[in-house]
Amino acid sequence: MVVRLDAAALARVRLAPSPATEAMEWLAYTAGGLPHPLYGDPGPTARFALRDPDVRLVAVLFAASPPKSIPDLLTPKPAAVPADRVFAQQLERMAATSAEAVMAQLAAATHGADPRLRAAAESGTFARRAANGMARFWAAAMADDWPGLRARIDADLARRARTMAAGGIGALIDSLHAKTRWANGRIEIDKPYTETYELNGDELVLSPSVLAWPNLFSQLGNPDDSVLMYPAVGGPDAAxxxxxxxxxxxxxxxxxxxxxxxxxxxxxxxxxxxxxxxxxxxxxxxxxxxxxxxxxxxxxxxxxxxxxxxxxxxxxxxxxxx
CATH class of the missing domain: 1.10.10.10 (Winged helix-like DNA-binding domain superfamily/Winged helix DNA-binding domain)
Incomplete structure (x- = not known):
């Protein structure tokens, strides 16, 4: 995979945490009944949250098997707003996703045939219910642990900032993951398929994730919602x-x-x-x-x-x- 950035897009590359990504990952482990490789069993509080019908609707995406792709609406690009407003802004953007985009993203995730997802998508309520579900799951299973996760994310952001200060954007891209590299003025990502994305003046957010470790996720289908989610390293609990x-x-x-x-x-x-x-x-x-x-x-x-x-x-x- 290749991501080409013009000068205007390169000037807008920034680093930012994504609470929605952490919530989505934790919900995926909870729904799949799997322990996280670092943090272990999500626990009874996270499982209890699945009783909420809107949480359960989103969990359908992960309950049986990993989806082919994660619907972008669940991990909106974090906006350049105060830290305590990022998740709220992501939920607002999630709820505002158009019915057409919902249908396309669920189809791409290969779960569009599930009657629960299809009914919510066809009624135009999936985006709103997904935002409600993620908000309720966060309150029940994530909010208390967020300061610790955020401390590790902040440690990673500081590390990346030092890398970029010393070596520029190319050194930063090279440091994100073994599958990313800066070559010939573009980002190259090792993927089992060939795809080229053009960012012309569009913002690209590089977002560290603790709970997605050790995976790298690219969200590049919509230039207005372009994110590379990479595994965070460092921090007090990883030293x-x-x-x-x-x-x-x-x-x-x-x-x-x-x-x-x-x-x-x-x-x-x-x-x-x-x-x-x-x-x-x-x-x-x-x-x-x-x-x-x-x-x-x-x-x-x-x-x-x-x-x-x-x-x-x-x-x-x-x-x-x-």
Missing amino acids: GPSSLDRLVGATRARLLISLDRPSTTTELSRRHGLAAATVSHHLAVLRDAGLVAKYRDGRSVRYQRTDTGDALTGEHVDRRLA
């Missing part, structure tokens, strides 16, 4: 090895930390007293998550942390500037 253990598992955390220098499977096996097959398995998981990359060095294959892996261990090195 030490114990947090990393919880996130990726104790053994993988040890391997990831030790990859401050390129190493082979054999070297890692000896260093950690693990079977080579065990090391290979864990490296494959870390590589799939975009935390580790491998390359050939003569007859050897060496592994090293990616920028995302560096950032996750709290030892981010901007290789673009090195």
Whole structure:
């Protein structure tokens, strides 16, 4: 995927948190009955919120299986408003989504045939009910925990701001995720399909997400609602090895930390007293998550942390500037 930005669009790129994205992710884990890889079980309060009919309507999107795509209306671009107004503004934009846009987005998510979603879409009530549902889910399951999540998001924003100050917009884009890079004056994103988006004077928001970790989401179909949602790193609850253990598992955390220098499977096996097959398995998981990359060095294959892996261990090195 390629995103081309003209000079006016490049000047409008900004960083901003998206409370709606955090709420959508937490609702997805709740509806799917799955634990979050970092924060675990959403808990009884989140599940109790599903009793609300409007919350339950949105949860239909996630209850059976992951949707092919997330309807953009659930994650509106955060506006440049005071921090305490961002979520309210997102809910207002959510509720104002046109009936035509609702139908198209639900169809793209491959859940348009569900009778509950179809009935709400055809009656023109889905957007309003989705906004009500997200507001009620937030109040029941998110509001009390938002200060802690926001602290981690703010830590990520500070880290990205330093990266951009030192190396410019290209260094910032390169730092977001293993799948993003700045090349030839454009953003390139590794996707299993080819698509080109043009932003001509349009604003692009780069939004860190704690609960979407380790995924990268692009929302580029509507130039007025363009967002790249990337996994946040850093913050007080992610600074030490114990947090990393919880996130990726104790053994993988040890391997990831030790990859401050390129190493082979054999070297890692000896260093950690693990079977080579065990090391290979864990490296494959870390590589799939975009935390580790491998390359050939003569007859050897060496592994090293990616920028995302560096950032996750709290030892981010901007290789673009090195």
